[in-house]
Amino acid sequence: MTRILIADDEEAPREQLLAALRLAWPSAQVVATAVNGVDAWDAFLEHEPEVCFLDIRMPGLSGIDVARRIGQQAQVVFVTAYDDHALSAFDAGAVDYLLKPVETERLAQTVQRLQARLTPSASAGLPDMQTLLRQLTEQSRRAPPLAVLQAAVGREVRMIRTDEVVYFESDSRYTRVVHGNANAGADALIRTPLKELLAQLDEQLFWQVHRSVIVNHRHIAAAVRVDEGHMHLTLRGRPETLPVSRHFQALFKGQ
């Protein structure tokens, strides 16, 4: 059974797509719905859907940002209310897109295309979606990355420069921030959930390696493959290791 993720920040279009999918693709199962880009990415990591329907304009991360993170790990269909100039990039047929409100007949075509791609033999000749996504990302202006974090430790609010952070780890409703060097290392808790933090960090510096771990790549010493499907990272001058989940193992493939 095909597993589907739907992400849209507005309720009506989300439900409308859900209803249309039930008609056009009864055999598929919507495993998660997300109300913004940050939730969408988190839900993707949690549920590992094969198909994602993403609204382009969403708070946190845009649909395009989420698609770029998903990469080749799932089929992405963009959903938008208005045929932007951005969508012309998809005319090549690399990824499909739908206009809101989604019409069942049009959706049926998309479903056919998706089913063809989901059969193992078809996936070989896929056009390079990453190039398209890079073009789209360049078009959308983004806020500059977060420079400093404020962590309440006892009575003081500690200012932590993000470039001094070694890694972030999700800790139930909080995020643990491990920063500084081995001698003067420290950790602090901040209230921002990891998934929200991700959208605000410098992508060049911070790599998500697990649903609950984002690491500053300058502090990675090595990626160690434990067995088929399991990998962990060792850090410079630190004893602890960090897990790398399957989705992110492609980051460490050697050259």
Place this chain on the structure above:
Amino acid sequence: MRSPRIEWHQLWYPGRRTPFTADEMARAGSNAPGPTMVVAVLSNVLMLGALAMQLAPRGQAWQVALSMSLMAVAGGLAARWLWWQPWRRPLMQVSIGIVVLLLVLAFFIRWQVPNRDDRQGLALVVGGGCAMLPLLMWFLVIWRAQQIEGRLRELAEREQAIEMARRLTAAQLEPHFLFNTLASLQHWVQTKDDRAAPLLSALTGYLRATLPMFKRPLLALADELLAVERYLQVMQARMGSRLTWHIHLDPALHTLQLPPGVLLTLVENAVMHGLEPQLAGGELHIRGTRQAQQALIEVSDNGAGPPAELHEGVGLSNIRQRLQLTCGPTAALELGAAPGGGFRAQLLLPFNSATP
């Protein structure tokens, strides 16, 4: 296109046919002659005077000097007079004046210089000077009229550009807004959701208020506010609990006239760039207060606040232009961070509480 033809009347009655109106002169011809021009003209007059003194017959220096000074003063006065009315009727009057002056001088010479041969040399110098005067006046009037016409044309083009921008704003109904709203509406109609009817009526109200709005040069704040409220109702229906808004407006400001769409654009910007990108949404405040001679209208949100470099789009530069044009140079739009975080736009408008 008409082929250029010779305007014969320019030969015997030169200059611009229709006078500039007082309004046209005020807009494009209010500049006094520049100091460079005054100095250039004076030095030329001095040089001509010196030349005339050289050419003057012996023993008649004072007559030449007197005639020349008289012509210079008359010419200067006439030029100043024509500067403020550079068209053909005053030019003709000045020309007639110069002819009269020439006749006066001729009698003066005849009375002063009994010798016929001496008279001829003197008449040549004085007559030559007098003949140059109308030519100079003619140049002045033509040049000045062209200067004013050029400036008027430039002003008209600029106003046309602003008018175009105004029309464009009218056509600038955000397609994302419209289609997203229609998408929600269609779903709620299909599923017989109770939210469909209020959303449709808010959208209708918004369109009814905004589409004819831009045809008018000015709009009362109360009318503009109607459009703003409809817009917010539509966004509220779509964003649900992610959007809350508050409006506090001094009732005296209801009649305040401002260019249409200004407040709406600020509110749309706050929702689109300030609140929609926030995961949890946020609050929007519209406040209107009155000070002595000023009205302050403030739109603030508690979103992400201004970006490092604020990039002003077409909408905002359009607002500034229209404010200057309709509310005068004291009207201002200030953009920046709100005190409690988020973004704040402040409109400062001249407001006379005595004559609403």
